[in-house]
Amino acid sequence: EAGVAQSPRYKIIEKRQSVAFWCNPISGHATLYWYQQILGQGPKLLIQFQNNGVVDDSQLPKDRFSAERLKGVDSTLKIQPAKLEDSAVYLCASSRTDGLENEQYFGPGTRLTVT
Amino acid sequence: AQRVTQPEKLLSVFKGAPVELKCNYSYSGSPELFWYVQYSRQRLQLLLRHISRESIKGFTADLNKGETSFHLKKPFAQEEDSAMYYCALSGINTGFQKLVFGTGTRLLVSP
Numbered sequence: 001e002a003g004v005a006q007s008p009r010y011k012i013i014e015k016r017q018s019v020a021f022w023c024n025p026i027s028g029h030a031t032l033y034w035y036q037q038i039l040g041q042g043p044k045l046l047i048q049f050q051n052n053g054v055v056d057d058s059q060l061p062k063d064r065f066s067a068e069r070l071k072g073v074d075s076t077l078k079i080q081p082a083k084l085e086d087s088a089v090y091l092c093a094s095s096r097t098d099g100l101e102n103e104q105y106f107g108p109g110t111r112l113t114v115t
Numbered sequence: 116a117q118r119v120t121q122p123e124k125l126l127s128v129f130k131g132a133p134v135e136l137k138c139n140y141s142y143s144g145s146p147e148l149f150w151y152v153q154y155s156r157q158r159l160q161l162l163l164r165h166i167s168r169e170s171i172k173g174f175t176a177d178l179n180k181g182e183t184s185f186h187l188k189k190p191f192a193q194e195e196d197s198a199m200y201y202c203a204l205s206g207i208n209t210g211f212q213k214l215v216f217g218t219g220t221r222l223l224v225s226p
Contacts, residue, residue, distance in 0.1 A: 045215075095212070105160075109158075
């Protein structure tokens with residue numbers, strides 16, 4: 001089966017610009033996650049969707065970050081305006097459901113550099 | 116609050132040597148612990164979880180609630196084990212999986 005797809009793979013922008021990332025989860029997976037991984041750290045959950053509803057967005061900086069999952073399939077994560085500290089790899093993951101027994105499958109990530 | 120600590124950024128061993136990657140956690144409820152691995156130029160993937168009690172690629176990990184640890188062990192390291200390893204925790208009292216990751220340990224196995 002095809003894995004989680006993400007685009008773009010790399011993005012370089014200047015601070016105060018806007019950027020959007022796209023994620024296509026594994027077909028049939030109801031749960032979708034966005035993680036931020038800053039260099040030298042582990043992934044940090046930003047937002048979790050169950051179908052097209054938000055389950056957890058407690059660590060999403062809502063003044064500048066937004067995410068949506070229309071129709072419960074693809075998802076986009078947007079940053080507007082970007083700050084230098086947003087430089088990171090943004091990982092998308094999906095799982096069959098949000099149950100504890102389900103494995104999360106990760107995409108290749110989008111590496112964002114903010115200058 | 117949930118917290119995962121991996122004290123070693125880098126662990127370097129020779130092929131055939133035993134390996135132990137340390138993971139300690141802090142969580143007030145009942146945790147579910149995982150090890151994820153990222154090989155060079157590959158995606159982050161699940162290696163094993165404590166609830167399955169499996170041995171994957173020769174790796175095992177035992178949850179020690181008294182010491183709040185979930186160390187990853189392998190008796191004889193292989194060169195192909197070289198990778199980045201992340202310990203992760205999910206609290207089960209939320210009813211759904213919410214992973215908190217440690218900072219990771221890079222394992223380098225030399226010939």
